[in-house]
Amino acid sequence: MSFSKKANILTKEEIARAITRISHEILEKNRGSKDLAVIGIRTRGYVLAERIVQSIKSIDGSSLPVGALDITLYRDDLSVVSEQPVIHKTEIDFDIEGKNIILVDDVLYTGRTVRCALDALIDFGRPRAIQLAVLIDRGHRELPVRADYVGKNLPTSQKELVQVKLEEVDEEDSVFIEEAQNE
Amino acid sequence: MNRTATIKKKAKWVHKDLLGLEYLSKEDMNLLLDTADSFREILDRPIKKVPALRGKTVVNLFYEPSTRTRVSFEVAAKRLSADVINIATETSSVKKGETLNDTGKNIEALKADIIVVRHNCSGAASMLARHVNISVVNAGDGWHEHPTQGLLDIFTLKKKLGRIEGLNVSIVGDIAHSRVARSNIWGLTKLGAKVMVCAPDILVPSGIEKMGAGITNSIDEALSNADAVNVLRMQFERDEEGVFPQQLEYFKNFGITEDRLKKAKKDIIVMHPGPINRGVEISSEVADGLNSVILEQVTNGIAVRMAVLFWLSQARNKKGKDEDTD
Numbered sequence: 093m094s095f096s097k098k099a100n101i102l103t104k105e106e107i108a109r110a111i112t113r114i115s116h117e118i119l120e121k122n123r124g125s126k127d128l129a130v131i132g133i134r135t136r137g138y139v140l141a142e143r144i145v146q147s148i149k150s151i152d153g154s155s156l157p158v159g160a161l162d163i164t165l166y167r168d169d170l171s172v173v174s175e176q177p178v179i180h181k182t183e184i185d186f187d188i189e190g191k192n193i194i195l196v197d198d199v200l201y202t203g204r205t206v207r208c209a210l211d212a213l214i215d216f217g218r219p220r221a222i223q224l225a226v227l228i229d230r231g232h233r234e235l236p237v238r239a240d241y242v243g244k245n246l247p248t249s250q251k252e253l254v255q256v257k258l259e260e261v262d263e264e265d266s267v268f269i270e271e272a273q274n275e
Numbered sequence: 276m277n278r279t280a281t282i283k284k285k286a287k288w289v290h291k292d293l294l295g296l297e298y299l300s301k302e303d304m305n306l307l308l309d310t311a312d313s314f315r316e317i318l319d320r321p322i323k324k325v326p327a328l329r330g331k332t333v334v335n336l337f338y339e340p341s342t343r344t345r346v347s348f349e350v351a352a353k354r355l356s357a358d359v360i361n362i363a364t365e366t367s368s369v370k371k372g373e374t375l376n377d378t379g380k381n382i383e384a385l386k387a388d389i390i391v392v393r394h395n396c397s398g399a400a401s402m403l404a405r406h407v408n409i410s411v412v413n414a415g416d417g418w419h420e421h422p423t424q425g426l427l428d429i430f431t432l433k434k435k436l437g438r439i440e441g442l443n444v445s446i447v448g449d450i451a452h453s454r455v456a457r458s459n460i461w462g463l464t465k466l467g468a469k470v471m472v473c474a475p476d477i478l479v480p481s482g483i484e485k486m487g488a489g490i491t492n493s494i495d496e497a498l499s500n501a502d503a504v505n506v507l508r509m510q511f512e513r514d515e516e517g518v519f520p521q522q523l524e525y526f527k528n529f530g531i532t533e534d535r536l537k538k539a540k541k542d543i544i545v546m547h548p549g550p551i552n553r554g555v556e557i558s559s560e561v562a563d564g565l566n567s568v569i570l571e572q573v574t575n576g577i578a579v580r581m582a583v584l585f586w587l588s589q590a591r592n593k594k595g596k597d598e599d600t601d
Contacts (some may be wrong), residue, residue, distance in 0.1 A: 212325075217321060
């Protein structure tokens with residue numbers, strides 16, 4: 093099966109605006125940045141987490157702690173995935189006890205990644221609350237999970253593939269949809 | 276998982292068993308070392324456990340006394356949420372004459388997933404691996420190999436110095452009876468380090484130079500250019516013919532002391548696989564000194580063994596399934 097590009101969803105500027113808006117919403121909902129910490133799910137969720145922290149800094153001057161979470165070892169499909177996983181480091185060098193954690197990922201789809209991330213996070217302590225921020229919510233949930241902050245809601249078919257590209261890892265900022273080609 | 280992550284070309288783990296570093300490629304070893312590096316952080320968490328091997332069973336089958344290695348494997352398996360069963364052969368059916376292969380077959384029939392075996396015969400782990408379909412980890416077989424010890428020595432060096440390629444590593448002590456020396460030589464030379472072994476002639480096995488190691492009888496020469504020295508225990512219990520040097524004599528000629536280290540590189544790394552014999556192969560000042568990483572080796576050993584158990588169980592998961600061609 094191969095994929096071909098079908099539609100552009102977000103440009104570089106639109107991604108930047110979404111990050112800024114989400115940052116404002118986080119500050120609004122939490123009434124400022126007190127006790128906030130941002131943790132991104134590797135790889136692209138962590139990139140977005142760093143951008144949100146930067147954005148919040150430019151809004152209210154606070155420097156929030158930022159961490160990276162690798163959820164490979166918590167996956168419920170470790171025994172069924174066809175490609176071998178790559179295990180990266182989890183790097184959370186602050187105490188999450190009592191914090192309001194903003195968990196960040198690039199795409200919210202089945203909800204299974206978020207379920208793993210919640211398990212992984214809670215092994216580090218007991219945060220006061222965990223809120224979820226995603227750049228794209230594409231639907232098709234298989235678990236009762238919802239996002240508190242969404243860059244863009246994007247109705248998709250399950251045959252489609254949502255690609256998020258971020259400069260820090262992909263050398264460009266864009267979001268587009270690819271569709272499976274039956275050969 | 277969302278599917279936005281681009282699927283990169285990754286190192287693939289294909290081995291059912293870990294029998295020795297001789298049989299691993301550079302890529303295999305780097306995969307284990309990188310994975311161990313990611314696992315290392317788990318050991319410092321308040322809750323030192325991840326669910327990756329939930330529902331798997333690891334059996335430690337030890338035909339030789341061992342504290343460090345057995346406990347290390349047990350801790351590693353438990354940190355990954357596997358169930359662990361320890362079999363000490365003194366209290367098992369082995370006493371009633373059961374062979375290694377039969378014991379292995381029975382463990383397989385008990386639906387265990389991985390056997391970690393320590394045996395006093397070289398090649399025991401390989402033989403067991405051929406007779407069972409479940410994974411076998413060699414935790415030391417006679418004088419042959421002790422691959423996880425080799426890997427944890429290499430991992431510790433890499434953590435300390437940032438690289439393996441181009442390092443000069445000297446291994447001092449009873450090379451002839453040492454599986455640790457052999458695993459170190461295979462692993463280090465494959466990863467691009469230069470290895471020199473140093474021992475009295477009687478303890479240098481013939482053919483060791485064919486594995487890619489240099490040989491010297493001079494401890495000063497072994498230390499002069501070394502980035503690290505791996506000090507081996509004198510295995511007096513193996514001296515069946517009474518040909519070993521006396522303890523004091525050995526310490527005088529080959530013991531690692533502060534005076535000898537003064538002539539070496541200032542930040543030379545001193546390793547020892549344990550158990551140490553103070554005043555025989557190493558002085559107390561050096562063992563407890565600033566150059567020593569002996570206790571870090573013990574901690575790193577858990578992370579390395581976690582990586583080994585993880586990838587062996589992954590290889591088993593994949594058996595008979597189609598590979599992703601992306």
